[in-house]
Amino acid sequence: MTEAEKLNIKSFLDQDERKDLLRILTAGSVDDGKSTLIGRLLFDSKKLYDDQLTALERDSRRMGHAGDDIDYALLLDGLKAEREQGITIDVAYRYFSTNKRKFIIADTPGHEQYTRNMVTGASTANLAILLVDARTGVITQTKRHTYLVSLLGIKHVVVAVNKMDLVDFDKNIFDSICYEYKNFITDLNIPDINFIPISALKGDNVVDKSERMPWYNGKCMLEFLETVHVSSDRNFEDLRFPVQFVNRPTLDFRGFSTTMASGIIKKGDLVKALPSGQTSTVTSIIGAAGEQEDAFPPQAVTVTLADEIDVSRGEMLVHPDNMPRMERHFEAMLVWMDEKPMNPNIQFYIKHTTNTTKARFDQIKYKVDVNTMEQSNVDQLELNEIGRVVLTTVKPIFFDPYRKNRQTGSFVLIDPLTHNTCAVGMIIDKLSDKDLPSKIVDKDREKIIRGEALISQEEREMRYSQKGTTIWITGLHGSGKNNLAYTLERKLFELGAVAILMDGSTIRSGLSKELDYSPSDRAEHLRRVAEVCKVLNDQGVIVICSFISPKDSIREQVAEIIGKDKFNLIYMDASLEFCKNHKPEFYQKVDKGETVHVPGIDEDFEHPLNADLILKPENEEENLDELIRYLQNGKIFPIN
């Protein structure tokens, strides 16, 4: 090697070290000539070696789809099974470089059933090449790919109108395809769109400008790829430093390592740690080549802070005046990646930046048809389906909308059982936390507003094996109501029922303390009791009530409040004679006129005509059994 040559290679390497990197997504099916295009870019940029080329020529003859020409597609299909099927079913990464740039191509298949592969390839791409067959123009697949490119936030699109050789390099055909595509794309958020007429097979406008399309004034494919400006696509405004690794080799050094998600961090910057809110100053930044003054994405750095503040992996450093959203609750576009359909009722792991927590679905707002972009309501998402969802996480996450920040706006969901990556999501900036539905779904919210429980009557009945009803025992003072009520409560307790007992003296000593025994106060007193019964019955509890409740009108009102189906009127049919013997002290006071408003004496006691069960106090032994039988027969307790 001469000295001049040595100098030459040195300057080549010096220059080459400074080249930047462009990540490209290509999507399309075998028929589009996508693989042919990539193969040609690789071939014509001299990336192919002799032995690969010899193998390629051999394979082309044996299993190619390009007639006598070299089938560049064969170069790309790596795995045996795929080669046999003649389709590319996964994301394949290709590498080539020119004097100006290094390129990584994420090569993905085009069919709808490979949406997940395309989404994967798109996630890291700066630019997408979409192939359109000049003979067919913009088809459903083109629209689907464009939608996915927009969904994944790729800012630059090149529409390669391929197979121009088959339409006689006709400018009008090219123009009408451009026109049609522009019309369709207006709703989608892609800032930079370009059209290039090519023939991948023949090489027109791929690596060199074609002389067969003099009407085309733009750049050929390779030149375009070499010059498109992408470095300003990164977010340099909002500092997001998601702590990836706490580096603590000695007691004197405590560094926080990460790959800069966005924004710029400088020595001396005041930073705030999330979620603690503690602040400190950046004292040093260690990059891959040692100490540096500042750091920007996508550099991988370690910073040290002036103060001992509490920061661990999954937490974030930011500038105090530029905060991300810090919430547990957000909305996202989700792509389902797993063969196993979504189970919307379980918790998933969510990995967002360096932070892993758990998340559950609150709502699937709609599913998007990737071909028509129409929305529909669904209960779950299946493989390759895309939908808009609302999620709640266990720990808060620190995010920005995906449109603003690809790094802090993206996440993956991991199945808790299989550990597969089952879905990927892009966070939407739309509703504030409080306006989003949570697992208490819309219907429930209305119920709560109405005061309806979220546990249904059926669920309560299943749990307690009983109907929430009221056993209302009426009868004269001293008729033995309380005796029956208390023994019933004991018996039900033993049988496992959930029952509560209310009687006159308990309620009058508290809830109805200010009321006396006048008819109007008595009515109010019993109204209160009935309201309590209703609340308890609604919650599935059996209530045993022992109240004189002397008039039909009062008992009617009580039944009304509680609900007639839950109101069981038990009449303890005792003669005044019996009562006087049973409670002599009370009736002596009545005789002396010391106690007034006593039903059966100075007030009417109306014998109930509509009682569900009439018992005689003399049959004390059997009354309890009869009442229990009544509850059994009425399927009040137990239900089964």
Add this chain to the structure above:
Amino acid sequence: MKKYNLSHLRELEAESIHIIREVAAEFENPVMLYSIGKDSSVMVRLAEKAFAPGKVPFPLMHIDSKWKFQEMVEFRDHYAKEKGWDLIVHYNKEAFESGVGPFSHGSKVHTDIMKTQALLEGLTKHGFDAAFGGARRDEEKSRAKERIYSFRDKFHQWDPKNQRPELWNIYNSKVHKGESIRVFPLSNWTELDIWQYIRLEQIPIVPLYYAKERPIVEYNGALVLVDDERMPKELAETAEMKMVRFRTLGCYPLTGAVESSADTIEEIVEEMMVTTKSERTTRVIDFDQEGSMEQKKREGYF
């Protein structure tokens, strides 16, 4: 205003460091497989950078087939000592003692027993749940679709149909007990990137990569170095001194040299750019059958 723009090498470097840190943060017991080759040397340098000023928080493991070039072993021991690496050297003791080798058993049996089996044995013995490897996607067609986190079942087997999607730079590290991953932080590097980085960072590499007069025999259609006395005498006697270098390093009887006078990185790169043979053609094991790498990967080879 300052331009915030990274060169492709610095971007690849950052990406690799991200991956290495992520594994260190999320796995219990990672290991970095060190093959002594140029890619391994780059990978180890990236790991050192990822945790600077601290030490790399996991060990390196070399699977020694016992048929490596002597210069490789010297290089390994020298740098392990100088840099203070926590280095494990593992080999298939039983097979070694019973005399398995490429000359007596052929490349296929030797590779299977002394490399693949030894690797699985080493991983199992130490219970590693993540193992870094220096493989690149541009090496071979079947690697183009390899994930950065490549999942292996309890038997260290790779199922091409059952790999997880990888989006953005978010890697799913959930594995069940007994399962493990292989991690390829250099996935997006090309051979040229590796050389440029070695040049930029002045990373030491085994001198075998540079051209020198060496005793060479022709064996199985490849130029093979007479590295020790285990080469059959009648073969070794045919040796001629040739100016050669090695593009890849492995077991000396299975690694072909190329005739070359390139003794600097610049010359190597220049040679590489005008060369007409891809890197792996100097590896004897690839020629077996179509899709052979894929087959080996399924069985647990890197």
